[in-house]
Amino acid sequence: MARIARKLFDALAVSKELCLDAEQRASYLEERGGTFRAYRYPARDTAAVVQYMGMEPHTDSSVLSILNQDLVGGLQVLRDGSTGWRRVRPVEGTLLVNLGDMMQAMSGDAYRSAVHRVVAPSSPGTERMSLCYFAFPEEDAVIVHPSAGCYRGFSCREFREQVQADIKATGAKVGLARFRLHP
Numbered sequence: 770m771a772r773i774a775r776k777l778f779d780a781l782a783v784s785k786e787l788c789l790d791a792e793q794r795a796s797y798l799e800e801r802g803g804t805f806r807a808y809r810y811p812a813r814d815t816a817a818v819v820q821y822m823g824m825e826p827h828t829d830s831s832v833l834s835i836l837n838q839d840l841v842g843g844l845q846v847l848r849d850g851s852t853g854w855r856r857v858r859p860v861e862g863t864l865l866v867n868l869g870d871m872m873q874a875m876s877g878d879a880y881r882s883a884v885h886r887v888v889a890p891s892s893p894g895t896e897r898m899s900l901c902y903f904a905f906p907e908e909d910a911v912i913v914h915p916s917a918g919c920y921r922g923f924s925c926r927e928f929r930e931q932v933q934a935d936i937k938a939t940g941a942k943v944g945l946a947r948f949r950l951h952p
């Protein structure tokens with residue numbers, strides 16, 4: 770997964786939206802600093818009246834996240850500027866890539882961090898499994914976009930600490946809005 774993340778990142782890094790130099794390419798994605806998570810979403814026992822949320826709406830704090838979901842389905846994304854959720858149809862033998870908050874910051878909002886959620890299965894006895902790899906920058910690399918000026922420079926460590934402080938204080942992640950220069 771780390772190698773796939775590196776290949777994808779290097780391909781994006783030369784795009785006009787990122788245009789990273791060699792040093793940024795190396796420090797904005799740290800192969801050994803990735804996190805791997807395995808999830809199991811059991812179905813609700815009783816007949817669900819409302820959709821039962823397996824994971825609440827959020828953006829990933831990563832640079833990019835690579836997801837392997839099974840065929841049960843349940844992942845949904847919010848399209849930019851829309852309030853409607855779209856189901857992400859599982860396709861056997863494929864990986865899914867979500868861009869995260871770090872990518873949005875380093876591209877000066879050209880690439881957006883996808884808001885997504887997981888709806889747990891509704892049929893009793895069904896469960897959903899997924900594997901997710903999250904790629905991050907080096908802890909102390911300062912993320913800046915040379916011209917966009919959307920965000921003040923910040924490191925992944927600072928971002929994580931801010932997210933944790935916000936969750937502790939308010940119960941929710943504030944995320945990139947904390948670092949935006951012109952709210």
Ligand SMILES: O=C(O)CCC(=O)C(=O)O
Pocket residue numbers: 806808824829836838844885887899900901
């Ligand atoms: O389980 C999934 O499909 C998504 C998990 C996810 O969005 C996350 O861990 O951030």
Ligand SMILES: [Fe+2]
Pocket residue numbers: 827828829885
């Ligand atoms: Fe996520």
